[in-house]
Amino acid sequence: DTEVTQTPKHLVMGMTNKKSLKCEQHMGHRAMYWYKQKAKKPPELMFVYSYEKLSINESVPSRFSPECPNSSLLNLHLHALQPEDSALYLCASSHRDRLGETQYFGPGTRLLVL
Amino acid sequence: KQEVTQIPAALSVPEGENLVLNCSFTDSAIYNLQWFRQDPGKGLTSLLLIQSSQREQTSGRLNASLDKSSGRSTLYIAASQPGDSATYLCAVRWGSSNTGKLIFGQGTTLQVKP
Numbered sequence: 463d464t465e466v467t468q469t470p471k472h473l474v475m476g477m478t479n480k481k482s483l484k485c486e487q488h489m490g491h492r493a494m495y496w497y498k499q500k501a502k503k504p505p506e507l508m509f510v511y512s513y514e515k516l517s518i519n520e521s522v523p524s525r526f527s528p529e530c531p532n533s534s535l536l537n538l539h540l541h542a543l544q545p546e547d548s549a550l551y552l553c554a555s556s557h558r559d560r561l562g563e564t565q566y567f568g569p570g571t572r573l574l575v576l
Numbered sequence: 577k578q579e580v581t582q583i584p585a586a587l588s589v590p591e592g593e594n595l596v597l598n599c600s601f602t603d604s605a606i607y608n609l610q611w612f613r614q615d616p617g618k619g620l621t622s623l624l625l626i627q628s629s630q631r632e633q634t635s636g637r638l639n640a641s642l643d644k645s646s647g648r649s650t651l652y653i654a655a656s657q658p659g660d661s662a663t664y665l666c667a668v669r670w671g672s673s674n675t676g677k678l679i680f681g682q683g684t685t686l687q688v689k690p
Contacts, residue, residue, distance in 0.1 A: 466619075468619075503682070504665055504667075504680035504681060504682055504683055505620070505665075505678075505680055506680075507677050507678065510677070518677065520677075550617070552619055552620065554620075562608050562625050562626075562627040563607075563608065563625075563669075564610065564622050564625045565610065565622065565667075565678060566622060567612075567619045567620040567621070567622070568619050569618055569619040570618070570619045572617070
């Protein structure tokens with residue numbers, strides 16, 4: 463099973479709402495990532511968790527709050543977002559094996575902030 | 577500054593042609609390089625991973641090469657098909673830790689015409 467799942471697929475929220483994005487993988491990967499992708503742009507790294515601890519925060523505004531409850535699950539809590547935060551949010555996981563370290567991406571959550 | 581560049585931004589070819597997508601990167605001390613495919617509005621699918629010690633990787637009709645000294649990688653697609661139409665992203669990882677950051681190029685959008 464080389465699958466990363468993300469829910470919901472689509473999300474529309476107002477600027478005063480609180481919502482959460484969920485990411486799950488059962489491949490035993492110990493590194494998990496959140497990326498943000500605007501239209502016609504490449505993904506940009508937001509956060510990295512390694513062994514359930516936050517290891518990289520790419521100066522992301524505090525209205526985005528990541529959480530890693532266990533080794534299979536990664537959440538992104540959203541609060542007081544701005545319209546410019548509308549984007550595709552991608553989750554990924556990775557592990558190191560004899561072939562190297564491949565990142566596997568989920569299908570993404572398309573977020574619209576009104 | 578570590579940057580990844582992909583040229584051209586868009587490419588249109590007739591079905592059956594062999595084609596090459598280019599990726600260049602600053603700082604030759606990479607850890608690995610990964611090629612992805614992204615269909616419109618979807619997540620990323622990993623195509624090939626090349627470790628810094630490798631020169632090429634092959635998967636079916638795809639062949640990726642790496643020349644660290646010149647800071648270049650190419651993705652060769654043989655006998656292109658309309659189903660190959662997508663955006664192809666090159667991503668480079670510098671740093672050897674389990675949580676190395678992937679830096680993406682802007683992508684090449686490929687259209688294969690029947």
